[in-house]
Amino acid sequence: MSAAARYPFSAVVGMDDLKLALIVNAVSPSVGGVLVRGEKGTAKSTIVRALAALLPDLTVVTDCRFSCDPADPDPECPDGPHDTSAPSHVRPSQLVELPVGASEDRLAGSLDIERALTEGVAAFEPGLLAAAHRGVLYVDEVNLLHDHLVDLLLDAAAMGTSHVERESVSVRHAARFLLVGTMNPEEGELRPQLLDRFGLTVEVAATREPTERAEVVRRRLAFDADPETFAAGFADREADLAAHIREARKRLPDVVLTDAALRQVTAVCAAFEVDGMRADLVTARAAMALAAWRDHVEVNADDVRDAARLALPHRRRRDPFDAPGLDEDRLQDALDQAGDADPKDPDDPPEGPEGGPGGDSDGGSGDSPPTEARQDAPESGAPTDRDTTEEPEPAQDSAPTPARGRPQPSEESTGQQEQANGEGPAPQDAAADPTETYRPRLFRVSGMGSGTPGRRSRAETPYGRTSGARAPHQRITTLHLPATLRAAAVHQRARGRSGPGLVLARGDLREAVREGREGNLVLFCVDASGSMAARQRMRAVKGAALSLLLDAYQRRDKVGIVTFRGDGADLALPPTSSVEAGARRLRELRTGGRTPLAAGLLRAAEVLRVERVRDPRRRPLLIVVTDGKATHGGVDSALRAGAWLRAQRVEGVVVDCESGPVRLGLAAQLAGEMAATPVRLDELGADALAGLVRHTRSAA
Structure with missing residues (x-):
């Protein structure tokens, strides 16, 4: 299907929060991407793929496999060096999809080991990270990716570069992209550390309104019957959206994050007791992107509120049993308190909507000063919100039953004691x-397995500690270089070696056997x-x-x-x-x-x-x-x-x-x-x- 026949972004019914989160990242990719959580059949993939058509076209250096910008080429580009006079051309932004079953080499790129050994050249084959540079990298079912791939992916997204190390050869290239991941929570969760690396998150669900559901079905049937005609019907809306994104990108450097707005950002993050400072940075960047999208000169309270609604739900989870979400009343209370506070003398009571920097119409209601209970709300319950990624020694009273060696009461006496305490059988x-x-x-x-990589029992895995070498059964994923050289060395005289180069045959290759953990x-x-x-x-x-x-x-x-x-x-x-x-x-x-x-x-x-x-x-x-x-x-x-x-x-x-x-x-x-x-x-x-x-x- 051609790009013109892709389901239009503006044709998706509802999904306002998801649309806003994607647009925020399109305006400011530094926000850090979007994680879309939702049940199956909610158009998650459809709307993400539709976003690529709205992104501005790119000017790239001709014949550069890493999509360098001719106005600002990467000085360390493997295909460089480039200069500003290098030939260039314009192409649409790309949407690159990372399959769940992809290997590390496919994601980051790989070296042609056979050419490196036989010809003495470091021939690098770029991976999906290079292809996604300055575009969109889409990961469907990101929660099903192996942990080491997610770590590699999110590290590249955070640093904007990808490093590939293979047998003493190092390659570095730029990898700045809009990262979008989708997942169905019923199939498993991401670790809290990885959740935090996504800038924004959105929960999506199918509408329960019959009229909206009917419109969804009507539009989908029309698209399936004639994609070209259906897309043409939304062409004007798509063009307006694309133009609006381009203009917002131009306005973004001029948006002012005032002290009052910054105080609201930090107050909201503190009120929800999120860990670290990434939440504050992401919320501030998202608020500025929203201001640029809404044509605001300065960030206001509405921008901060909407940015917090998208940036904080997945960061406030303290336990995998907790459902993500944000208390709207608590969010408004934090905004009101920050808007009414006087930064010059925080111990004095607020003077009202006109009495301080945060008392304008954008800084909060100002009509009712925060009560003492509201000021104490963020601290209440803090000791119980523990990060489940830590592994403290279990307390003696954490066991659900009496300690070993102590006589266990009988069923009858237990029931009598429970009844006395109001807790009968x-x-x-x-x-x-x-x-x-x-x-x-x-x-x-017990024993050694070979199952799905995890963190429990011993197993042979694609990554981990190298424990040996063997002849490959299929395509080599990780070469064991010393074992390969030893296998080839005994055949050099028979193969007529006459120069410094090593005469290598396919049968000499050995792959590394690695021991890790399985689930x-x-x-x-x-x-x-x-x-x-x-x-x-x-x-x-x-x-x-x-x-x-x-x-x-x-x-x-x-x-x-x-x-x-x-x-x-x-x-x-x-x-x-x-x-x-x-x-x-x-x-x-x-x-x-x-x-x-x-x-x-x-x-x-x-x-x-x-x-x-x-x-x-x-x-x-x-x-x-x-x-x-x-x-x-x-x-x-x-x-x-x-x-x-x-x-x-x-x-x-x-x-x-x-x-x-x-x-x-x-x-x-x-x-x-x-x-x-x-x-x-x-x-x-x-x-x-x-x-x-x-x-x-x-x-x-």
């Missing part, structure tokens, strides 16, 4: 609230029957599961949840990387009914079988949470199901939830049939469960 079909999450110790699946599939099989309905016990189980879920998110695992109660088992959460979905299912888990333990184990086995076919390289770990009772189907059936799991070589942990002075030991018996590690419920503290899992099947 959970009623049937009730959902108990979990205990607070804590950080478990790292656990790993695993952690499948929870949770007993939700009536025997688990004691409120404190279920709270402890949920707290431990949520803690392991949080750890799995940080280590790039997939997580699934199977629950069993009544007369069957359900897949409550299909294997996913979405920590929000997993947390929601666990919190909503209800208890009651009989205990179909065998059905739960067989359902878990079926889930693992399907996942093994779908992703054979991702190794699973099964965590069974039960007291071992089987009031539906019988204990013998449950033990046979456990033996079947052992035959399938499923590594596992059985969390024994049985309590009271008299124990039947059924969960431990099940663990023996599964060849799994038995762990008592009172060992679910931060220093127990995850550490024991790493020793699972250690003797195998």
Whole structure:
């Protein structure tokens, strides 16, 4: 499809915040890009691809593979040096798409190693970062990119340059582009550090208004029927938008960020307790771009408010379980306080809308001075907003159950104590609230895997520590130069070598074998029957599961949840990387009914079988949470199901939830049939469960 037939930007119905965020970056690429979060089928990709047609045309040096500007060529351009008299031509801005399965060489570029060894030249093949210079780099499903690719991508976006290091050869080139990423949160989240590197973020969702939905369908059908005619109908609007962006770019250097506006920017960022100073810088740049877009000479309160709405939601998240968003009332309060404050004497009360630099019509309402409660609002709750990327030692009271070695009260006495405290046993079909999450110790699946790169178990990965070399099975991704030279050296006389050059054959090439970490599939099989309905016990189980879920998110695992109660088992959460979905299912888990333990184990086995076919390289770990009772189907059936799991070589942990002075030991018996590690419920503290899992099947 030609560029003229691309779906027009102005034809997209609604999506006002997303359009504004993209336009802000088009006016000022230094804002840092846009991350678009939303459910599938919301036109995320359509509107991003449409943006490229609105960007101004570029004048580039002819035959320069790195799109150098002839008026200001890159002095370190690999195709240079260029001068201002170099031949040039004009071309449209490019939209470069980064596929999810791209390699590091495809993104950053690569060297032709064979030419380097045989001809002695450093032949560099530019990657997608070079192609996107001065254009748009679009990453669909950015949350599914491997972490090392995202790190490389965002580092280049932040510095405006790309460095490629290959076997003592260094290449540097300019890489300044508008970065746009889209993602579906149901498929997993980005790490908080990576979220912060995107300048703006927008949440999109399909409209629920029937009239708007009808218009979306009508326009899409018209476009599919005749793209050229449909695009022609919006040509005037597209031309006006493109002209407006060009004019805004020209006005941007003259926009004034007044002290009052800057004070509002910093007050808003402080009120939402964002980390670091990047939020303040991005908000200030976005506000200036909005002022240029709106033809303002100075940044006003509306510009700051809209910039904060786009720049802060993803930066205020302290926990992956928190949904992104911004409290509009709190935002307005921060703007009002900054507008009414007197920078010369901050201890004096504000004098009203005319009494200080921030008291004009753009600095806030000025009608009602901020109350003491408003001034104290930003500090309230600050100690609880902890960054989950830190790894402090777990506190003694963070474990959801009493410490190991302490006698566990019986079920009956526990219920009596709970009733005395107003926390009696959970009623049937009730959902108990979990205990607070804590950080478990790292656990790993035994052996060496080759699964999806992550941060948990040992595996051969495309990156990491070089542990050896081997003959390549397919195309070489990383050359092991010393091993290649050793393989070629023994053949030099037979190949008639007569000069200083090395006679190299294809069969001499060796690729590096690298050891890193992989992500695993952690499948929870949770007993939700009536025997688990004691409120404190279920709270402890949920707290431990949520803690392991949080750890799995940080280590790039997939997580699934199977629950069993009544007369069957359900897949409550299909294997996913979405920590929000997993947390929601666990919190909503209800208890009651009989205990179909065998059905739960067989359902878990079926889930693992399907996942093994779908992703054979991702190794699973099964965590069974039960007291071992089987009031539906019988204990013998449950033990046979456990033996079947052992035959399938499923590594596992059985969390024994049985309590009271008299124990039947059924969960431990099940663990023996599964060849799994038995762990008592009172060992679910931060220093127990995850550490024991790493020793699972250690003797195998």
